[in-house]
Amino acid sequence: MLAVVIVPMLARDPTRIDDVLARRLIPPLGRDAHGGWHLLGTDRFGRDLIVRMLLAGRLSLLVGIVGSVLSGALGTLAGAAAGWRGGTVDRLVMGIADVLLALPRLVLLLVGVALWEPGLATMLVVLVATGWMGVARLVRAEVIAVRARPFVPAAQALGASPARMLFRHVLPNAVGPAIVATTLGVGNAILLESGLSFLGLGIQPPAPSWGNMISGGRDLLVVAPWVALAPGVALVLTVLATTLIGDAARDRLAGERASSS
Amino acid sequence: MNSATTASSLQGIRALLRTLLLYWCVLSMTFVLLRLAPGDPATFLLPPGATAAEAQRLRATLGLDAPVGVQYARWLGATLRGDLGTSFAEGRPVRAVIADALPVSLALGGVSLVLSFLAGAAIGIVQAARRGSRTDLALTVASVVLASSPAYWLGLGAIACFTYVASMLDMPLWMRLPAVGMTTPGVELTGMAHLADLARHSILPVTLLAGIGAAGVARYVRTGALDLIGSDWIRTARAKGLADRMVMRRHLLANLRGPLVTLFALALPGTVAGSVFVETIFGWPGMGRVMVTSIVARDYPVVLGCAAAYAAIVILANLAAELLLPWTDPRVRE
Numbered sequence: 001m002l003a004v005v006i007v008p009m010l011a012r013d014p015t016r017i018d019d020v021l022a023r024r025l026i027p028p029l030g031r032d033a034h035g036g037w038h039l040l041g042t043d044r045f046g047r048d049l050i051v052r053m054l055l056a057g058r059l060s061l062l063v064g065i066v067g068s069v070l071s072g073a074l075g076t077l078a079g080a081a082a083g084w085r086g087g088t089v090d091r092l093v094m095g096i097a098d099v100l101l102a103l104p105r106l107v108l109l110l111v112g113v114a115l116w117e118p119g120l121a122t123m124l125v126v127l128v129a130t131g132w133m134g135v136a137r138l139v140r141a142e143v144i145a146v147r148a149r150p151f152v153p154a155a156q157a158l159g160a161s162p163a164r165m166l167f168r169h170v171l172p173n174a175v176g177p178a179i180v181a182t183t184l185g186v187g188n189a190i191l192l193e194s195g196l197s198f199l200g201l202g203i204q205p206p207a208p209s210w211g212n213m214i215s216g217g218r219d220l221l222v223v224a225p226w227v228a229l230a231p232g233v234a235l236v237l238t239v240l241a242t243t244l245i246g247d248a249a250r251d252r253l254a255g256e257r258a259s260s261s
Numbered sequence: 262m263n264s265a266t267t268a269s270s271l272q273g274i275r276a277l278l279r280t281l282l283l284y285w286c287v288l289s290m291t292f293v294l295l296r297l298a299p300g301d302p303a304t305f306l307l308p309p310g311a312t313a314a315e316a317q318r319l320r321a322t323l324g325l326d327a328p329v330g331v332q333y334a335r336w337l338g339a340t341l342r343g344d345l346g347t348s349f350a351e352g353r354p355v356r357a358v359i360a361d362a363l364p365v366s367l368a369l370g371g372v373s374l375v376l377s378f379l380a381g382a383a384i385g386i387v388q389a390a391r392r393g394s395r396t397d398l399a400l401t402v403a404s405v406v407l408a409s410s411p412a413y414w415l416g417l418g419a420i421a422c423f424t425y426v427a428s429m430l431d432m433p434l435w436m437r438l439p440a441v442g443m444t445t446p447g448v449e450l451t452g453m454a455h456l457a458d459l460a461r462h463s464i465l466p467v468t469l470l471a472g473i474g475a476a477g478v479a480r481y482v483r484t485g486a487l488d489l490i491g492s493d494w495i496r497t498a499r500a501k502g503l504a505d506r507m508v509m510r511r512h513l514l515a516n517l518r519g520p521l522v523t524l525f526a527l528a529l530p531g532t533v534a535g536s537v538f539v540e541t542i543f544g545w546p547g548m549g550r551v552m553v554t555s556i557v558a559r560d561y562p563v564v565l566g567c568a569a570a571y572a573a574i575v576i577l578a579n580l581a582a583e584l585l586l587p588w589t590d591p592r593v594r595e
Contacts, residue, residue, distance in 0.1 A: 104531050104571055110537075198538070214413070214414055
């Protein structure tokens with residue numbers, strides 16, 4: 001079932017630009033004046049919706065996955081540094097996290113997007129900058145717990161360097177929850193990206209994003225409801241799929257923990 | 262006893278100081294970020310043909326020609342006096358702009374959140390009680406799908422259904438709900454008529470926000486209740502012959518109340534901020550709308566003011582969650 005949802009998202013068509021008046025607002029399964037057939041119809045500029053939807057999906061998945069993987073990595077590093085070093089580093093990192101957590105993420109995103117030109121790069125930077133705190137807290141707690149386990153002084157006594165300690169011994173034991181949180185964050189990141197694009201502060205048209213496609217269909221609700229419907233369905237299915245994957249990862253982690261302890 | 266009281270009040274003072282420090286950090290961060298932003302607000306306010314000298318004069322009037330440090334000091338002093346500055350775009354105090362918008366968002370978010378917790382808790386308990394049944398499965402699927410849906414898209418769907426389709430199909434008048442605004446424009450209503458008008462305009466946005474929230478709460482309650490159902494004291498309560506309904510109400514809900522109150526306080530700021538989409542769709546003049554328009558116009562004082570207001574909500578909500586904990590969970594009181 002997951003494959004059904006995801007595989008069509010990964011299969012891509014080449015870009016096709018049909019800027020022909022005759023092709024405007026064709027309903028789904030309709031034929032245009034040139035006899036071309038459109039599975040999901042066309043929008044007001046005569047652009048084929050399924051092609052745009054798939055292109056937008058590529059962008060959304062890119063933003064969602066890269067955004068949350070990078071913020072997960074940043075959070076893991078920050079959390080590991082804070083938990084391992086303690087003291088000033090710990091206070092500094094957690095202080096920054098507290099300050100960032102004192103504003104709802106959406107507000108931070110809005111402020112961040114206001115700073116630079118809206119677009120793909122801005123979106124990624126802002127998502128990463130506002131998304132690492134949760135993972136950092138998780139990893140910090142795990143690292144502190146792992147540090148107290150007997151194999152840590154054992155490895156240190158064998159002469160392992162601090163970096164080796166951290167990357168070979170501590171992090172592999174602490175990284176499970178971070179991976180789960182990152183997976184669950186993908187859907188959230190996709191929703192935030194599309195939301196900002198819907199408000200006109202994210203991916204800028206003519207580049208397709210599910211958010212700005214829905215926004216483009218907003219005043220066509222009566223004339224051509226399919227323009228807003230199709231990207232919305234794609235968005236929901238994608239977020240749903242990432243949520244299910246994240247849930248599965250969490251259950252599996254919980255199962256492993258239960259059986260190993 | 263006495264020393265214990267002193268210790269706890271000391272702890273309280275320390276927590277308060279930490280909160281204030283945190284608040285100052287947040288405010289300073291937004292200030293620094295926004296002042297370092299590219300894009301000169303003066304160019305947005307001037308007519309296209311304005312000369313460089315005019316632009317310079319306007320910048321001087323707005324205090325934008327001073328170094329960032331001086332601007333910060335001025336801003337901090339003013340903020341401490343409760344003066345949030347003047348909106349570049351609207352020319353009126355930021356405090357007035359926020360005072361108009363904040364109640365709208367708080368009311369919209371607060372009412373929706375209360376409804377979502379009531380509905381979500383009820384649904385979650387029902388699901389846990391009938392675990393594995395078709396009802397449970399259907400509700401789980403519905404809540405997962407709802408939680409994955411963007412509010413603005415559902416909002417568009419709701420508008421399409423209840424305004425355009427309802428009037429196209431000649432459905433009864435009460436089913437044709439207004440799509441835009443908080444009240445009917447151009448009509449001065451008072452008393453009950455005003456309230457009824459407001460309620461009619463609220464149905465779609467509040468139901469939408471509450472529905473999405475309830476999906477999340479139901480999932481949380483279901484998981485929590487299932488964990489508890491496996492515990493010994495639930496088995497004892499059942500073994501001594503208590504009716505299922507009684508077990509659910511007196512034992513399960515009482516144990517879930519604490520986490521739910523905490524969750525409520527922590528969810529409030531996010532819901533208030535998240536209503537930006539619903540406000541945009543339904544044209545409600547709340548904080549989210551103000552924030553988006555002021556970002557587009559590079560109206561720095563308003564953006565800063567909004568961020569300050571949001572941060573205040575978050576910090577107050579966190580404080581409330583901490584203070585409410587002993588009330589909901591007797592074990593913490595000692």
